[in-house]
Amino acid sequence: MIVKAIALALILLSTLGFSARAVRPFQMRVRTLEQWQQLVLHLVPLIEWRLTPLPQALMEGARGRGQVELGVAWLTNELSQGEGGFFELWQQMLANDPHLWADDRAVLAELGRGLGVSGVNFQHDHLMATHHELERLCADARTQWAKDGRMLGALVGAAGVMVVILML
Amino acid sequence: MHAWQYLPNPWRQALLDLARDKRCSDLEEVRFRVDRPVYLYHSGWSVPLLIDGVALSTSAVELDRIVGVLIDHSLYARVNELRQGFVTLPGGHRVGIVGRAVSHHGQVETIGRISGINLRVARAVVGPGEVLTEHLTSLTGRGSWLLASPPRAGKTTILRDMVRFLGNQGWRVVVVDERSEIAGYGGAGVPGFDLGLHTDVLDAWPKSEGIEVAVRTLGPDIIAVDELGDASDFDAIAAARYAGVRVLATVHATNPDDLSMTWHKSLGMFDALVYLTAHPNPGTVSRIDCRKERLAVGEMRG
Incomplete structure (x- = not known):
């Protein structure tokens, strides 16, 4: 009886864990996109008013922004070695971020393609255009989290509960 | 670096x-x-x-x-x-x-x-500026001097060394460094080259505005500028001269004809015109025209 109770408890716990894990990609995508959105907004004054060199501006803008900060730290470190081109390294940084989806990477790759390669006015337009794109992606990601993410979580939870019921 | x-x-x-x-x-x-x-x-x-x-x-x-x-x-x-x-x-x-x-x-x-x-590559050369400064001082006293040469003949290098020497002599020198080449800015407002103890650098200032600001706010004895390019630069130098400030400047020109063809009316502001050449080495002085001599020649022609 005790063994059965322990097994049930373990199944319930793992169900909770799996359910959370099923939801996590949706949740992390939203969080990462929000962090990118904040970074892009932060870059506007750094680039437009202060003319901060791009690696420093990125570091400053990404500070305290979780996975984005890690990626930017890697990128600026690689840039300081002077080995690769900015855009290639930028794409590698995006590819290394597990929380981004293909659509997100495409939008952020375009951001990287235009960063630092023009005068201030075009940088402003480029950052604002990316900000709007990220806003759209964020809205999509939140909807997907609310619909698919929670449904997937509920399904996994339901499957766990079913196993418990069968065991009882 | x-x-x-x-x-x-x-x-x-x-x-x-x-x-x-x-x-x-x-x-x-x-x-x-x-x-x-x-x-x-x-x-x-x-x-x-x-x-x-x-x-x-x-x-x-x-x-x-x-x-x-x-x-x-x-x-x-x-x-x-x-x-x-x-x-x-x-x-x-x-x-x-x-x-x-x-x-x-x-x-x-x-x-x-x-x-x-x-x-x-920019290089600091120590020595020739001092020799030239002393020679020009013996010719013109504490005057204003214009260094003229074609590109890559050592104008900026000689100017930098003259600024360093004069700055160390106690003259208050202001360098209006539009292209950051004289001081070779080293980041965080620090000049990359030694420009002497009494030298201030207006880094990346356009020449005419920089000269005006220097005269109004920094009380210089000498203003140094590189590569005068247009009439507004010469106008700013004229204003500095009227204010009693000596000027060290450089300009692109191969010989006196080149220089007087373009800037004839403005050359009177300078007590000496120094022509540099790249042969046998960059920074070689090929000719010095003093204002006194130019005036004398003008009077003879007149």
Whole structure:
């Protein structure tokens, strides 16, 4: 009886864990996109008013922004070695971020393609255009989290509960 | 930091390795051209840069990468310099960029299709400026002097050494360093070169505005400016002269005819015109015209 109770408890716990894990990609995508959105907004004054060199501006803008900060730290470190081109390294940084989806990477790759390669006015337009794109992606990601993410979580939870019921 | 340190590899390492070769330790320029070998230029010769024994040519993508690294991937911060076709690296090294200008409302916004880069090394030379300053002082007293020469004849280097000498003599010198070449800014407002104890640098100020600000706010004995280019520069110098400030300046010109053809009316502001030549070595003085002599010649002609 005790063994059965322990097994049930373990199944319930793992169900909770799996359910959370099923939801996590949706949740992390939203969080990462929000962090990118904040970074892009932060870059506007750094680039437009202060003319901060791009690696420093990125570091400053990404500070305290979780996975984005890690990626930017890697990128600026690689840039300081002077080995690769900015855009290639930028794409590698995006590819290394597990929380981004293909659509997100495409939008952020375009951001990287235009960063630092023009005068201030075009940088402003480029950052604002990316900000709007990220806003759209964020809205999509939140909807997907609310619909698919929670449904997937509920399904996994339901499957766990079913196993418990069968065991009882 | 040496100019080569700002380049990406493999060029950086190849040039640093070369620097150990005494013959190549005082190179003047390195030129990259699209689909051509990289060339090293000395005052008397040029050779291709060999990487692992091969004279590799540079692709357009590589040129883009080199420019990206040199400007710290921040064209927006250097666009004002690029509008003049070059950027200055910390240490005063000048990078000329050859490419297609992309303009918007008549202003260059970026340079695309980069087809060449010319990295000119800035060097501090100690000594000749002092000799020239003392000689000019014996000729003209505490006057204003204009150094004239074609490009790569050592104008900026001699001017820098004169500023250092005068700055150490106790004169309050203000350098209006529009292109950051005289002081070779070293970042965080610190000059890269030693310009003397009593020297202030107005870094990246346009010449005419910088001269005005220097006269109004910094109380200089001497103002130093490099490469006078248009009438507004000469007007600003005239204003400084009226205010009783001595001026050390440089201008592009090969001989007195060149100079008087363009700036005839403005040359009277200078007590001595010094012509420099690159032969046998950059910074060689080929001729000095003092105002007294010019006036005397004028009177004789009159």
